[in-house]
Amino acid sequence: MQANSEYLTLALDVRKVTDSLVHLVEEGNPSPELNASIQQVMTSLQGPRQISAKSLRARGPFGRYAGVKAISEVFTQQDRTQLIGKLHMVIQPQPSAQRTESALAAIEFFDKLERRALYHYNRARTTRRSVSAR
Amino acid sequence: MISEELVRQEVSELHQFIEPMVRMCSELRADYPVFSDESREFFDHIQKLGNETLTYLLGAPDRILKDTRLSSTKRQSLLDLRYLWENLHEYLRPALDADSLHLPNPLISTLHDRIHETDEWHSYRFTLFHTTEANYLQLPMGIVGTVANDIAALVGGKQFPAGLGHVGMPYSQSDHLFMNCTLGHEMGHFIYQEDVSHDAENKIDSALERMEKEIGELGEDEITFCQKLVSSWIQEVFCDLFAICLIGPAYSFAYSQLVAASMLIGRPRGVPEEFFRFGTDHPADLSRFRNHRKLLEKLGWWQIIRNWSSAPVQILKTCTSYRSKFALEDDLPETVSPNRLLQCYNEVCNWLIGYVPRRVKGCRDHVADFMVQSPIIAQYLQRAIVPSTIIVRRKVVNPSPIVLINAGYEFLLEKLPLLLSNIKGESPNSIESRSRMGTRLELWLLKALEDHRLLVGGASQNGSPG
Numbered sequence: 001m002q003a004n005s006e007y008l009t010l011a012l013d014v015r016k017v018t019d020s021l022v023h024l025v026e027e028g029n030p031s032p033e034l035n036a037s038i039q040q041v042m043t044s045l046q047g048p049r050q051i052s053a054k055s056l057r058a059r060g061p062f063g064r065y066a067g068v069k070a071i072s073e074v075f076t077q078q079d080r081t082q083l084i085g086k087l088h089m090v091i092q093p094q095p096s097a098q099r100t101e102s103a104l105a106a107i108e109f110f111d112k113l114e115r116r117a118l119y120h121y122n123r124a125r126t127t128r129r130s131v132s133a134r
Numbered sequence: 135m136i137s138e139e140l141v142r143q144e145v146s147e148l149h150q151f152i153e154p155m156v157r158m159c160s161e162l163r164a165d166y167p168v169f170s171d172e173s174r175e176f177f178d179h180i181q182k183l184g185n186e187t188l189t190y191l192l193g194a195p196d197r198i199l200k201d202t203r204l205s206s207t208k209r210q211s212l213l214d215l216r217y218l219w220e221n222l223h224e225y226l227r228p229a230l231d232a233d234s235l236h237l238p239n240p241l242i243s244t245l246h247d248r249i250h251e252t253d254e255w256h257s258y259r260f261t262l263f264h265t266t267e268a269n270y271l272q273l274p275m276g277i278v279g280t281v282a283n284d285i286a287a288l289v290g291g292k293q294f295p296a297g298l299g300h301v302g303m304p305y306s307q308s309d310h311l312f313m314n315c316t317l318g319h320e321m322g323h324f325i326y327q328e329d330v331s332h333d334a335e336n337k338i339d340s341a342l343e344r345m346e347k348e349i350g351e352l353g354e355d356e357i358t359f360c361q362k363l364v365s366s367w368i369q370e371v372f373c374d375l376f377a378i379c380l381i382g383p384a385y386s387f388a389y390s391q392l393v394a395a396s397m398l399i400g401r402p403r404g405v406p407e408e409f410f411r412f413g414t415d416h417p418a419d420l421s422r423f424r425n426h427r428k429l430l431e432k433l434g435w436w437q438i439i440r441n442w443s444s445a446p447v448q449i450l451k452t453c454t455s456y457r458s459k460f461a462l463e464d465d466l467p468e469t470v471s472p473n474r475l476l477q478c479y480n481e482v483c484n485w486l487i488g489y490v491p492r493r494v495k496g497c498r499d500h501v502a503d504f505m506v507q508s509p510i511i512a513q514y515l516q517r518a519i520v521p522s523t524i525i526v527r528r529k530v531v532n533p534s535p536i537v538l539i540n541a542g543y544e545f546l547l548e549k550l551p552l553l554l555s556n557i558k559g560e561s562p563n564s565i566e567s568r569s570r571m572g573t574r575l576e577l578w579l580l581k582a583l584e585d586h587r588l589l590v591g592g593a594s595q596n597g598s599p600g
Contacts (some may be wrong), residue, residue: 005277007363008217012284015214022204052346053339055359065358072355107207118213 001040004124006066011117013061017041017109021090021103028096045080047060066117074116075109083109136205138195145194148212152191156184156225167233169485172261175295176229176278180222183282186291187215215288221281228263236308239585244535245318248380251495254329257297260321264305277327299324305437311576311583312543315388318380322373330372330493334387337485338364341478349469355468360475363464367417368482374422375429377492382504382536383435384543386426390446392421397451399445405456411460417479421460423453434501444547489555500536507533509540516552520578522585524540532589533582542579546572 018033044062056063062071075083086109089102160183162169169177197210233265242262279294286293287445301320307313326334339525342360346352353362369382377385398405409419427450430436462472491497507526511533514521521538524531533541545553551562553571560567 008208008221009280009284011214013289015211015288018207019211022207025204026201028259051354051357053361054336055360056354056358057335057339063356063358064227065362066398068354068358104203107204111207111210111420112213114210121217 005120006064007070007117007121007124010061010064010066010070011114011121013067014110014114014117018071018114021107021110024090024103025107028100030091035091038091042084042087044068045075045084066067066120070113072118074113079109100129135202136199136209136234137341138199141195141198141209144209144212145191145198145581146374147328148216148219149188149191152184152187155219155223156181156188158226159184159232162230167235169233170239170261170294171236172259172298173229174274175298176261176300179282179292179295179461180226181200183289183291183294183353184307187219187285187289188293190289203593209246212289213547215285215574217299218281218285218288221372224286225263225278225422228265228302228305229261231264231305232303233261236264236305237303238308238311238314238581239538240535240587241311241317242266243587244583245321245380248494248496248536249325252493253495255325258299258324258328259297260299260301260324261304262317263300265302265472266305267302268304268306279326280327280334295465297328299328309573309577309580310385311539311579312546313388313392315381315384315539315543316377317391318377318385319373320379322376323369325376326372329570331369332367333489334482334486335365337482338478341377341481344471344481344494345478349474351420352467352469355380356470360470360478362416363412363462364475364479366415366484367479368486371414371422371425372484372486372490374426374496375490378426378429378435379433379490379497382500383426383430383431383542385541386423387446387543387547388450389422389426395419395423395449396445398449398456407461410456410460412476414458418460420453421483423449425483426450427453427488432487433491433498435504438501438505439544442548444542446547453567479596491570500534500540503534504537504540507531507537507545508541511531511538512545512549515542515545515578516549516556518553518557518574519580520585521591523580535583535586538579538582538586546575550575 002048016033017037020031020037040059040062040086044059044067054070059067061067071080076102083106086102086106090099090106160247191453194208194212198205206478246259249258253563278300280300280576282294282394284293299321301317303314303317303320309424338361342357342364345360346357350359368398374385374389393409398409412421413419427436429438430450436450462475466475506526510524510526513519514524520534523540524533550568550572552561553575554562554564554567557567557571560571562568
C-alpha cells in the first residue's frame with residue numbers, strides 16, 4: 001500500500017466503530033470492543049489542544065495525522081460536542097430505545113468521517129496515477 | 135427508502151469485479167508456470183479470501199435491507215470492500231507474472247537465508263511480484279497481508295498466512311544481481327512493520343517530546359504531522375541499514391547507482407540540491423549515505439573499502455563534507471524549524487546505527503572472509519571463471535554468498551577492465567562490451583550463489599577455510 005493508505009486504514013477503523021454500533025442496534029447489547037473504541041474516539045473529538053506525541057499514538061488510528069486531519073475537516077466544534085454526547089449515551093446504561101437512537105445518530109457522524117477518509121484515499125490514488133501518466 | 139433492485143445491482147457489480155480475480159488464482163496449473171512455495175501460498179489465500187468474499191456478498195442484500203435505519207451505513211461498507219479488493223488487484227497480476235523463471239532466485243534465497251539467521255524472523259518469507267515501475271524506490275511497499283486481513287475482517291474470512299511478505303521488482307531486471315541488492319531494503323519494510331515499528335515509534339515520540347519541551351507545545355495536527363514525516367524517513371533509514379546488515383556494502387553501492395549519485399562527483403560549481411532534500415516519504419539521499427557510512431564503519435566494512443576509487447565509495451567518503459544545507463519539501467508548522475525537526479530525525483538515526491546490527495544476526499560474519507577472499511575471487515573473475523570454489527592458502531573454499539556478492543560488486547566497480555582485456559573482441563573503452571560483460575558477470579555470480587547452496591547449504595555456512 002502507498003503512503004495514502006493511511007486514509008484507507010482510517011476508513012476501516014471508523015468502520016469497526018460503526019459495526020460495533022450496528023451490532024448494538026441490531027442485538028440490543030454492546031459488543032466487547034465497543035467501549036474501548038468509543039473512548040478512543042471521544043478523546044480525539046475533544047478538539048484541538050496540546051498533547052504529547054506518545055499519548056496521541058495511544059489513541060490509535062484517530063491519533064494519527066490522517067485521523068486528526070479528517071476529524072477537523074468533517075466536524076465543527078458543535079458536531080463534536082453533539083457526537084460526544086451521543087457516544088456518552090451509548091456507553092452509559094440507558095433505556096434501550098434511547099441508546100439505540102443515540103447509536104443511530106452516531107452512525108451518521110461516523111459514516112460522514114468514513115466517506116471523507118475514502119475521499120482522501122481515492123484522491124491520492126488519482127493524483128499518483130496522473131503524475132505517473134505525465 | 136432504498137430500492138431492493140439498486141442494492142442487488144450494487145452488490146452484483148462488486149461480485150463481478152472480484153470473481154475474475156478468484157478465477158485467476160483457482161485456474162493456475164500445477165506444472166507450469168512454476169511458482170515458489172511462497173507465491174503458491176499467496177495465490178491459495180487470495181482464492182480462499184475471494185470465495186469468502188463472494189459468499190459474503192450473496193447474503194449482503196438481505197443484510198442491507200433487513201433494517202432500513204441501517205441500510206445506508208451497510209451499503210457504504212461495500213465501498214470499503216471494493217477499495218480493498220482494488221488494492222489487491224494491483225498485486226495479483228504482477229505476482230502471477232513473477233514465476234520462478236523470471237526472478238533472481240539465488241539472490242532471493244540468499245536474502246531469505248540471511249533473514250532466517252535471526253531467530254525471531256525465522257518464519258518470515260517473501261513472495262515477489264513484477265511491476266512496470268522501473269525505479270525500485272517507487273515500488274509499493276507490498277503490505278498485502280494487511281489489506282487481505284482488512285477484507286477478512288469485513289467478510290468474516292480467515293487471516294493472511296503469518297510472516298508472508300510481498301516484495302516488488304521491475305519486471306525487466308530478473309537477470310541482474312547488483313541492482314537487485316535493493317530487494318534487501320524492500321524486505322526491510324516488512325520486517326519494520328512486523329517487528330520494529332514499535333521500538334522505532336517510541337524513539338521518535340521521545341525525540342519529538344524533547345523538541346516540544348524546547349520550542350513549546352504543539353497542536354495535535356502539528357505534532358501528528360511531524361510524527362508522520364519523521365516516521366516515514368526513519369522507516370527508510372531502517373530499511374537501508376537493515377539491507378547493509380543483510381548483504382554488506384553492496385546495498386549502498388546499488389542505492390548509489392539507483393539514485394545516480396555519481397552526479398555528485400566532479401561538480402566544482404556546487405552539487406545538485408536534490409540530494410539534500412527531504413521529501414514527504416523519503417529522507418535526503420545524502421543523509422542516507424551518511425548513515426550508510428556510519429554503519430559500514432561500525433561493522434568493519436569501511437576500513438576495507440574506503441580506498442576504492444569508484445563513485446559509490448567516493449560518495450560515502452565525501453558525504454559528510456558538503457556545505458549545502460538540508461531542506462524539506464513540506465511546510466512545517468510555524469514554530470518548528472527544519473533544523474530542529476532534522477535533529478529529531480538524526481537522534482533516531484543514531485539510535486538505529488546501534489539498534490539494527492543488534493537485531494540482524496551475522497552482520498559482521500563475512501567481513502574478515504571478504505578481506506581475504508575478494509582478491510582471489512577477482513583473479514577468478516578476470517579469467518571468466520565462476521568463483522564457486524576457490525583456493526585460499528592451499529585450501530578449498532566455497533565463498534559465502536555475502537562475500538561473493540560484495541567481491542563481485544568490487545570487481546564490477548574497480549576491476550571490470552581487467553576482464554575486458556582478457557576477452558577476445560571486447561574492449562574496456564566500448565560501452566557495448568562493458569554492458570555485455572557486466573551482465574555476464576552478474577550471471578556468473580548468480581551461478582556461484584546457486585552453487586553455494588548445492589555445495590555448502592544455507593548461509594549459516596560461511597565458507598571460511600577450515
